[in-house]
Amino acid sequence: MSAARLPLRRRLREYGLDSVTLLIIPAALFVLALFIYPFLYGLVLSFHPKAGGWLANYTKFFADPFLYDTIRITLVIAVPVTVLNVVLSVPVALRVRLLRNQRLLTTILVIPITLGTVMVAEGLLTYLGPRGWLNRTLLEFGLVDSPVRLVHNYWGVMLSLVITGFPFTFLLTLSYVTGIDPALEQAGAVLGARPRERFRRILLPLLAPGLAITLALAFVQAFTVFPSAILLGAPAGPTRVISIVAYQAAFEQYDYSMASAIAMLMAAVQLLIITLLLAARTLVFRGPVSTGKG
Amino acid sequence: MRPRIGERLWAWAVWTLVGFFVLNLLAMIGSVVVNSFGTRWFNTWLPAGYTSQWYTLAWNEFQLPDILLVTAEVVGAVVLISGAIGVPAAYAMARRNFPGKQAVMFLFLLPLLVPPITYGIPMATVLYQAHLAGTIWGVILANLVPTVPFVILIMIPFVEQIDPRVEAAARVFGAGLARLFLQVLVPLLTPGILAALLLVLVRTIAMFELTFLTSGPTSQTLVVALYYAVFAAGVRPGQSIDAMAVVYMITTLVWLLIALRFVNPTQIVTRAKRQ
Amino acid sequence: MAVASRDFRELRLEQISRDFGQFHALRDVSLTVKRGEFVALLGPSGCGKSTALNCIAGLLQVTGGAIYLDDQRLDELGPEDRGFGMVFQNYALFPHMSVRRNVGFGLVTQRRPKPEITRRVDEALALVRLETQADKLPGQLSGGQQQRVAIARAIVVAPPLVLMDEPLSNLDAKLRLEMRAEIRRIHTMLGCSTIYVTHDQEEALSLADRILVMIDGQTRQIGTPEELYARPASADVAEFMGYRNLFSSATEAADGGIAVSIGGARLIGTPVGAVAARATVAIRPDDLRLTGDGPIAATVEIAEYHGRDFYAVARMADGTELYFRSDTRIASGDAVRLDAAPARVLVYAA
Numbered sequence: 049m050s051a052a053r054l055p056l057r058r059r060l061r062e063y064g065l066d067s068v069t070l071l072i073i074p075a076a077l078f079v080l081a082l083f084i085y086p087f088l089y090g091l092v093l094s095f096h097p098k099a100g101g102w103l104a105n106y107t108k109f110f111a112d113p114f115l116y117d118t119i120r121i122t123l124v125i126a127v128p129v130t131v132l133n134v135v136l137s138v139p140v141a142l143r144v145r146l147l148r149n150q151r152l153l154t155t156i157l158v159i160p161i162t163l164g165t166v167m168v169a170e171g172l173l174t175y176l177g178p179r180g181w182l183n184r185t186l187l188e189f190g191l192v193d194s195p196v197r198l199v200h201n202y203w204g205v206m207l208s209l210v211i212t213g214f215p216f217t218f219l220l221t222l223s224y225v226t227g228i229d230p231a232l233e234q235a236g237a238v239l240g241a242r243p244r245e246r247f248r249r250i251l252l253p254l255l256a257p258g259l260a261i262t263l264a265l266a267f268v269q270a271f272t273v274f275p276s277a278i279l280l281g282a283p284a285g286p287t288r289v290i291s292i293v294a295y296q297a298a299f300e301q302y303d304y305s306m307a308s309a310i311a312m313l314m315a316a317v318q319l320l321i322i323t324l325l326l327a328a329r330t331l332v333f334r335g336p337v338s339t340g341k342g
Numbered sequence: 343m344r345p346r347i348g349e350r351l352w353a354w355a356v357w358t359l360v361g362f363f364v365l366n367l368l369a370m371i372g373s374v375v376v377n378s379f380g381t382r383w384f385n386t387w388l389p390a391g392y393t394s395q396w397y398t399l400a401w402n403e404f405q406l407p408d409i410l411l412v413t414a415e416v417v418g419a420v421v422l423i424s425g426a427i428g429v430p431a432a433y434a435m436a437r438r439n440f441p442g443k444q445a446v447m448f449l450f451l452l453p454l455l456v457p458p459i460t461y462g463i464p465m466a467t468v469l470y471q472a473h474l475a476g477t478i479w480g481v482i483l484a485n486l487v488p489t490v491p492f493v494i495l496i497m498i499p500f501v502e503q504i505d506p507r508v509e510a511a512a513r514v515f516g517a518g519l520a521r522l523f524l525q526v527l528v529p530l531l532t533p534g535i536l537a538a539l540l541l542v543l544v545r546t547i548a549m550f551e552l553t554f555l556t557s558g559p560t561s562q563t564l565v566v567a568l569y570y571a572v573f574a575a576g577v578r579p580g581q582s583i584d585a586m587a588v589v590y591m592i593t594t595l596v597w598l599l600i601a602l603r604f605v606n607p608t609q610i611v612t613r614a615k616r617q
Numbered sequence: 618m619a620v621a622s623r624d625f626r627e628l629r630l631e632q633i634s635r636d637f638g639q640f641h642a643l644r645d646v647s648l649t650v651k652r653g654e655f656v657a658l659l660g661p662s663g664c665g666k667s668t669a670l671n672c673i674a675g676l677l678q679v680t681g682g683a684i685y686l687d688d689q690r691l692d693e694l695g696p697e698d699r700g701f702g703m704v705f706q707n708y709a710l711f712p713h714m715s716v717r718r719n720v721g722f723g724l725v726t727q728r729r730p731k732p733e734i735t736r737r738v739d740e741a742l743a744l745v746r747l748e749t750q751a752d753k754l755p756g757q758l759s760g761g762q763q764q765r766v767a768i769a770r771a772i773v774v775a776p777p778l779v780l781m782d783e784p785l786s787n788l789d790a791k792l793r794l795e796m797r798a799e800i801r802r803i804h805t806m807l808g809c810s811t812i813y814v815t816h817d818q819e820e821a822l823s824l825a826d827r828i829l830v831m832i833d834g835q836t837r838q839i840g841t842p843e844e845l846y847a848r849p850a851s852a853d854v855a856e857f858m859g860y861r862n863l864f865s866s867a868t869e870a871a872d873g874g875i876a877v878s879i880g881g882a883r884l885i886g887t888p889v890g891a892v893a894a895r896a897t898v899a900i901r902p903d904d905l906r907l908t909g910d911g912p913i914a915a916t917v918e919i920a921e922y923h924g925r926d927f928y929a930v931a932r933m934a935d936g937t938e939l940y941f942r943s944d945t946r947i948a949s950g951d952a953v954r955l956d957a958a959p960a961r962v963l964v965y966a967a
Contacts, residue, residue, distance in 0.1 A: 083465070140360055154608060160367060279572050308464050
């Protein structure tokens with residue numbers, strides 16, 4: 049080993065840079081090449097439209113109601129379903145937390161996540177269809193006179209997002225809920241707080257950071273709904289979501305520049321909502337999440 | 343403490359909700375399975391008779407053998423490559439502190455936080471220009487984007503729970519980096535690696551968006567083929583589509599059941615907790 | 618609202634039991650705690666003492682028996698209606714609230730007026746000497762300070778009874794001694810009753826007015842620290858109270874007590890309860906004294922210097938192991954002779 053090389057090696061090691069650190073390079077390069085680079089490439093490409101000035105894609109998007117309205121359509125689907133899933137997840141997770149054997153329930157609930165949206169869409173087409181078991185049950189009990197239309201419209205997409213989204217928000221919420229020391233709630237109870245007060249003063253503030261993250265992730269998933277919007281919804285009308293237009297621009301009109309612009313707008317809306325949620329989180333909650341035990 | 347009436351009603355309402363959800367979920371899966379075996383099913387609770395002909399039909403019509411082969415190739419390659427790249431990176435992330443570590447961590451988090459359809463479109467554009475999209479390698483590369491970071495995030499806690507003194511001891515006895523990895527770390531990390539790779543496997547079988555955006559006619563995986571079959575419903579009998587759906591469900595759920603022997607269901611959505 | 622007020626005579630546990638399925642965590646435990654009394658529940662881990670405390674607090678429902686505060690039955694009330702104070706093992710401080718809001722929590726749930734809350738929180742903080750930390754979050758405090766917050770939070774509502782679940786187990790040895798004195802001081806000052814769960818016999822002996830020793834979910838002995846120290850009611854209580862020398866021995870009647878044989882050496886002991894032909898003999902290490910002509914002959918195997926004295930392990934010719942204390946210097950390999958006063962050789966039914 050030469051005398052001149054040694055000090056540099058030592059110095060690098062002081063910074064934590066040695067041969068072990070180099071093991072990160074393949075993974076980092078991979079993500080840079082296939083995630084960051086395409087994203088930046090797409091961003092640049094979106095400013096090089098097929099025709100017109102550098103902003104032509106964006107001006108076109110916001111001038112054409114057929115395009116810009118997809119943001120509203122997507123939000124009308126994504127926001128209610130996200131809120132619904134998270135709001136339902138909290139009481140269920142608080143209840144399931146008390147269960148000694150949670151494994152069976154969590155296993156059942158992880159199935160729709162594993163099956164994915166395409167499979168759930170096909171399942172719901174059969175199950176919710178006019179001759180499916182759901183409509184049969186409703187007719188049998190006399191709750192409706194004629195089959196309810198639940199597929200190829202808004203409700204089909206909505207329900208598919210509940211089937212795949214609720215287990216996701218629930219499992220995420222459950223992991224946050226079980227992270228709260230049960231002794232905290234017991235302490236609240238001994239100090240005279242009733243269940244509702246314990247929830248409001250102890251559990252909810254402790255859950256808030258986790259719920260903000262859950263909301264953000266659930267929203268982003270719902271906002272990029274794609275296969276079920278096509279298969280279960282009405283992709284020409286009420287469920288013409290933003291990912292459909294992006295896909296059509298790229299793979300039906302072969303306008304990659306426009307498609308990239310739409311993808312960037314999609315990312316921008318997600319970023320906006322997440323920023324708002326995280327900002328709200330810091331307003332609601334300040335302080336450490338972990339319990340202060342030694 | 344005896345629960346008050348309000349509290350009991352509340353518990354009852356919550357369990358009813360859970361029961362209703364699970365019931366609908368099982369009914370959804372059940373109706374697909376029943377339909378795939380039914381001969382004729384019209385205005386009755388159950389089909390008029392049962393047959394396995396739809397499976398034969400689906401097997402031939404949808405070229406299932408080819409699709410299953412492609413699926414196995416894609417999934418196998420993704421699992422192996424993401425393990426080979428991800429596990430060493432996770433080890434380094436868990437063991438070293440270096441300037442910019444936060445930024446690298448953020449870099450690995452991004453592909454997991456940004457939904458596939460958002461980054462999939464620009465990524466597919468790049469892959470098309472590199473003439474990779476449409477080939478099986480394009481599909482593999484696309485699928486690796488979320489799985490490499492996923493392996494890293496799952497593995498970091500597993501590495502952290504191994505006492506660094508074990509490695510120090512190995513080094514004192516003269517083990518080099520490669521030897522340390524193969525003879526000390528890999529055996530200790532086996533449960534974690536198994537868990538991470540099984541989860542990658544399940545996720546890759548079910549990964550629709552990225553495969554859909556980058557695959558061509560000869561590089562479709564099962565889930566994309568299922569999408570096209572449902573999309574073109576009406577061309578072929580609905581029962582044969584459901585037969586294909588059952589094949590898909592079995593492929594995913596078998597691996598899910600195997601994976602659940604090693605991981606907790608909550609880990610599928612959150613990163614592994616320290617044991 | 619809380620039923621309890623400070624003007625009470627006694628808390629009575631009447632044969633309370635708690636089962637977890639087939640497992641009897643607590644069986645027929647009865648205890649009366651007078652106002653102002655400090656009672657320790659002492660026992661090895663898993664003996665049911667924390668279960669008992671949680672039953673008293675209302676965090677666990679009893680499966681049998683009853684709990685009374687004077688004439689009022691408590692076991693059917695929820696924890697929020699009992700009005701007790703409780704200090705948890707890990708303190709269970711609300712991590713998102715300042716020290717002040719933690720301490721004031723019980724008063725806020727009682728809907729007390731704001732000025733009263735401020736005044737009483739200040740008093741409680743002064744009592745535990747934490748005035749300067751009022752606006753910090755629990756995570757910014759040391760272990761001992763967190764412990765003080767937990768105590769202040771429990772006592773601020775002026776509870777008739779304060780429950781403490783191994784409150785010192787997370788502190789280091791020095792701080793533990795300090796907080797022990799602090800807890801006793803606060804207890805005396807407030808005049809409330811305290812039930813204190815611990816597995817540390819020294820802690821129980823030094824703090825409590827009375828000790829309830831619990832083993833396998835059952836009461837084995839209730840008594841003052843002196844009684845427990847000098848005369849455990851059974852061999853397993855003796856073992857738990859530091860009688861490290863336990864032997865099985867044949868017995869015979871003798872002048873001034875009962876004769877037992879330890880490794881062939883004859884000692885006179887005091888029977889505790891009825892003793893048959895075979896018995897268990899219990900002697901504290903402190904009570905085995907070095908003498909020139911004692912009946913027990915042994916060889917020292919290990920001698921540990923403890924500053925003022927030596928703690929030693931010796932072995933007799935037949936292999937019987939003995940633990941004893943010595944004021945004079947001894948070393949391993951020394952041949953020693955040992956003796957014990959008849960009153961300090963306790964003989965129990967085997």
